[in-house]
Amino acid sequence: EAGVAQSPRYKIIEKRQSVAFWCNPISGHATLYWYQQILGQGPKLLIQFQNNGVVDDSQLPKDRFSAERLKGVDSTLKIQPAKLEDSAVYLCASSSGLAGITGELFFGEGSRLTVL
Amino acid sequence: AQTVTQSQPEMSVQEAETVTLSCTYDTSENNYYLFWYKQPPSRQMILVIRQEAYKQQNATENRFSVNFQKAAKSFSLKISDSQLGDTAMYFCAFVGSQGAQKLVFGQGTRLTINP
Numbered sequence: 001e002a003g004v005a006q007s008p009r010y011k012i013i014e015k016r017q018s019v020a021f022w023c024n025p026i027s028g029h030a031t032l033y034w035y036q037q038i039l040g041q042g043p044k045l046l047i048q049f050q051n052n053g054v055v056d057d058s059q060l061p062k063d064r065f066s067a068e069r070l071k072g073v074d075s076t077l078k079i080q081p082a083k084l085e086d087s088a089v090y091l092c093a094s095s096s097g098l099a100g101i102t103g104e105l106f107f108g109e110g111s112r113l114t115v116l
Numbered sequence: 117a118q119t120v121t122q123s124q125p126e127m128s129v130q131e132a133e134t135v136t137l138s139c140t141y142d143t144s145e146n147n148y149y150l151f152w153y154k155q156p157p158s159r160q161m162i163l164v165i166r167q168e169a170y171k172q173q174n175a176t177e178n179r180f181s182v183n184f185q186k187a188a189k190s191f192s193l194k195i196s197d198s199q200l201g202d203t204a205m206y207f208c209a210f211v212g213s214q215g216a217q218k219l220v221f222g223q224g225t226r227l228t229i230n231p
Contacts, residue, residue: 003160033219042120042207042221043161056218091161104151105219107161 002026004108006092012114018080021111025073025094031055033105034067034077035091043091049075082115089113118143120210122222129198130230136183137193137225139208147213150184150191153221155205164206167191195227203229 005024013019025032030051035043046065047057052072060067064083069075079086089112093105119142129135141150152164167175167184174182179199183192195202208222 040224042122042223045218045220048218093161104163104166109160 004092004094004106006090006108006111008111009109010112010114012116013082014116015084016081018078019082019113020079021077021090021092021113023075023077023092023108025075025092026106029094029096029106030072031095031097032069032075033091033093033095034075035093037089037091037110039088046077046090079113082113084115087113087115118145118210118212118220120208120220120222122208122225124225125223126226126228128228128230131198131200133198134194134196135198135227137195137206137208137227139191139193139222141189141191141208141210143189143210143212145212145214149211149213150182151209151211151219152180152182152193153207153209154202155207155224156201157204161207165193198229200229200231203227 007022011019032049034046036046037043046060047067048055049069052069065079067077089110091110092108095105121140148169150167153161154164155161165175165177165180167182174184179196181194205224205226207224209219211217211219
């Protein structure tokens with residue numbers, strides 16, 4: 001079974017530029033998550049989708065971050081314009097249902113963003 | 117809001133020793149799940165073990181076991197006979213059974229197993 005795929009693995013940009021990350025979850029997984037992991041910290045949930053609807057985006061900085069999951073499968077996370085503090089690893093995860101029911105998230109390898 | 121606290125930023129033990137990682141959490145819910153995730157260097161995060169709050173018996177997975185104290189809101193991970201491959205960041209995580217069921221992580225503990 002293929003795992004969660006993310007690209008690109010690494011990205012270096014200058015502040016005020018834009019960047020987009022792509023995620024393809026495990027086939028059949030209805031729930032998709034984007035987490036931000038700053039070096040030395042635990043992952044912080046940015047946005048959670050159930051199929052193609054947003055379940056929670058309370059910690060997404062909506063003035064610069066956007067995410068979509070148009071067909072309920074793969075997803076894109078965009079940052080525009082980027083700030084220095086956006087330097088982090090962006091983790092995508094998926095689960096077959098809500099985490100409180102299924103009890104396990106499957107993570108991708110992450111996309112490491114460096115903003116100069 | 118639920119919070120998860122890991123008070124040990126770093127730990128280091130010798131191979132074959134036993135090590136215990138601490139985690140406390142705060143919630144007003146009665147039914148929830150607790151997890152330990154492992155994140156090896158430059159590799160993806162994987163689930164180590166999970167505990168359902170309504171189960172009194174502590175979960176075990178081979179060399180990994182937990183000590184779940186619901187009243188104290190404590191959830192520690194014990195690794196027995198530690199191996200070099202156990203070197204990783206370990207994150208404690210919580211998910212409630214209500215609402216969006218967000219998985220909330222602690223700050224992590226960096227565990228190093230020395231040969």
